[in-house]
Amino acid sequence: MITYEYPFNERIRTLLRLEDLFEKTAYFARADGQHEHHAALVTLFEILEAAGRADLKMDLIQELERQRQTLLAFRNNPDISEEALSGALYEIEQSSAALLGMSGKLGQYLRDNDWLMSIKSRAAIPGGVCEFDLPSYHWWLHRDVEARRAALESWSKPMFALRDASAIVLRLLRSSGRPKRHVAVNGQFQLNLGGTSAQMVRVSLAADEAAVPEVSANKYFLNIRFTKPPVNELKARSCERDVEFDLTFCNL
Numbered sequence: 001m002i003t004y005e006y007p008f009n010e011r012i013r014t015l016l017r018l019e020d021l022f023e024k025t026a027y028f029a030r031a032d033g034q035h036e037h038h039a040a041l042v043t044l045f046e047i048l049e050a051a052g053r054a055d056l057k058m059d060l061i062q063e064l065e066r067q068r069q070t071l072l073a074f075r076n077n078p079d080i081s082e083e084a085l086s087g088a089l090y091e092i093e094q095s096s097a098a099l100l101g102m103s104g105k106l107g108q109y110l111r112d113n114d115w116l117m118s119i120k121s122r123a124a125i126p127g128g129v130c131e132f133d134l135p136s137y138h139w140w141l142h143r144d145v146e147a148r149r150a151a152l153e154s155w156s157k158p159m160f161a162l163r164d165a166s167a168i169v170l171r172l173l174r175s176s177g178r179p180k181r182h183v184a185v186n187g188q189f190q191l192n193l194g195g196t197s198a199q200m201v202r203v204s205l206a207a208d209e210a211a212v213p214e215v216s217a218n219k220y221f222l223n224i225r226f227t228k229p230p231v232n233e234l235k236a237r238s239c240e241r242d243v244e245f246d247l248t249f250c251n252l
Contacts, residue, residue, distance in 0.1 A: 001246075003204045006215040011059055012173070012199050014050060015166045021047045022163045029152045034141040037148045038129070044156055045120045048107040051162060057099055057106060060165040063252065064096045067172055095168055098161035109158055116155070172252060173200060179246035187211065187226040187239030191247075195219050202248040211243045 007013040021043055028040035071089055074080045110116055119137050122128035131138035140148065179202070182189060196219050203213045203224060211226040226239040 001204045002207050002209075003202055004213050004215070006201045006203070006217060008199050008201070008217065008219065011056075014053060014056065015170055017050045018047060018162065018166050019170060021050060022159075022166075025152075025156060029149060029156070032145045034148075037145075037152060038141065040152050041116075041119065041155075042123050044110075044152075044159075045123065047159060048110055048120075051106045051159070057102060057162070060162070060169065061096055061099050063169055064092050064099075064165060067169075067252070068092045068096075092168060095161065095165045099165050102158070102161055106162060107159065110155065169252070173250045174202070176252060177202065177248040177250040179204060179248040182245055182247050184224060184226050184239075184243040184245065187241065187243055189222075189224040189226075189245075191222040193217075193220055193222055196249065196251075198249040198251045200250040202246075202250060204246040204248070205243070209243065209245075211239050213245070 025043045028036040214225045226243045
């Protein structure tokens with residue numbers, strides 16, 4: 001199955017972007033090549049921008065506390081595994097403590113590093129990090145692979161509290177819904193939501209289904225238009241056939 005996720009608000013949109021960026025940073029940092037490590041650093045700069053919301057840290061702390069209180073209500077419930085419940089509570093409490101331990105603005109330690117900020121500003125220019133633009137960065141890229149990887153880890157690690165808290169919230173969000181099978185007649189699907197409190201919708205299709213969902217939604221109305229994949233096509237074209245898919249509404 002291929003799953004497409006559509007967030008209903010800016011907070012969930014930011015968390016999804018951070019999840020994607022943290023995964024890419026980790027992937028490129030594990031590699032050995034100069035180009036991969038450059039990609040990891042540039043992606044870290046994107047995390048810095050995406051996490052720039054002043055209230056993001058407090059939003060996560062408040063959401064984790066709300067989830068902790070919800071889980072505490074299941075104490076001594078015979079239908080709930082005490083071991084699993086204790087593990088989930090411990091994970092939330094550790095993540096909250098790590099967020100509270102982050103002082104100042106998120107990523108400020110990166111902004112205070114003039115050398116990294118010079119790379120960040122040049123990286124925004126096409127071809128702006130060539131060796132004649134940033135000779136010191138050229139030198140760094142030629143350092144031993146383990147030295148580069150250690151540097152990338154030191155620059156990324158202070159942001160791990162944000163990564164872990166986002167992962168917990170998104171995991172709880174995704175597990176909150178149950179998929180239902182639907183059919184988009186002639187590639188079109190509409191649903192009256194009646195003021196739903198959902199924070200995200202997930203659309204899942206079979207991996208071999210040659211259809212791509214275009215979602216527009218708010219708390220009152222959901223519209224999904226399935227288009228043909230943009231292969232040998234000059235522009236998006238609607239599917240003119242029925243498309244089966246699973247639809248999941250998620251809410252914390």
